[in-house]
Amino acid sequence: xxxxxxxxxxxxxVRGYGARIMTAVTIIRPRRRVFAGSGDQVRRARLFVxxxxxxxxxxxxxxxxxxxxxxxxxxxxxSGTGGKVxxxxxxxxxxxxxxxxxxxSDQVPAVRPHGPAGQSGYGLGLVELMAQCWGYxxxxxxxxxxxxxxxxxxxxx
Numbered sequence: 001x002x003x004x005x006x007x008x009x010x011x012x013x014v015r016g017y018g019a020r021i022m023t024a025v026t027i028i029r030p031r032r033r034v035f036a037g038s039g040d041q042v043r044r045a046r047l048f049v050x051x052x053x054x055x056x057x058x059x060x061x062x063x064x065x066x067x068x069x070x071x072x073x074x075x076x077x078x079s080g081t082g083g084k085v086x087x088x089x090x091x092x093x094x095x096x097x098x099x100x101x102x103x104x105s106d107q108v109p110a111v112r113p114h115g116p117a118g119q120s121g122y123g124l125g126l127v128e129l130m131a132q133c134w135g136y137x138x139x140x141x142x143x144x145x146x147x148x149x150x151x152x153x154x155x156x157x
Contacts, residue, residue, distance in 0.1 A: 032088040035070070037079035037103065045070040045087050049098060052089045058096050058149040061130055062089075066098050068123035069145050072109070073102035077143065094153050099146040109136045109145050 031052045035041040049066045053059035066087060074080040083103035090097040111124045127134050131147035138144055 030088050030090045032086060035085045035087065037074050037077075037081070037083040037085055039071075039074060041085065042067055042070050042074070045085070045100075048087060049089055053091065053096060056091065056096060057151040061149055062096055062098055065127050065130060065147050065149075066100065068126055069098070069100040069147070072123055072145070073100055076107055077105040078103035095148060095150045097146060097148045099144050101142065101144045104138065104140045104142045106140050109143075 031048075033045075033048045035045050046063045046067050050059060050063045053062055056062070070085055070087065073085045077083070079085050079102040086099075086101040088099045088101070090099075109124060111128050112122055124134075127147050130149075132150050134145070134147035136143055136145040
């Protein structure tokens, strides 16, 4: 079972085994792009992450998980009502971290329990399943939801 601290505006929530936080020392030139808070921008966010991570062994997984987080931001936060979403990609060695900043919500990002198949609501479950760790910080005035992927050296750039 993955354990997370209670979410507040000042304490980040981290999920995953052996969660590691990338520090300023290990970060190599983050790439950031701002997208309008509308559904047609999810595709553009995927393309952005795919371009930034081209050739990276974790690129496909990062693109998929970014799609889930951007969709959640547009669907469940103020970003979807005329706001914006900011996607930032950090890559260092055999690790990549993607952050999705939204305009905030009173709702807390949470993995929904598995139940009868539905059309939506299970994106964070996918993030939890695929990412080495993930978490969030912030609240109704703005939030960042992030995930980290790692791979073994020698599997790609």
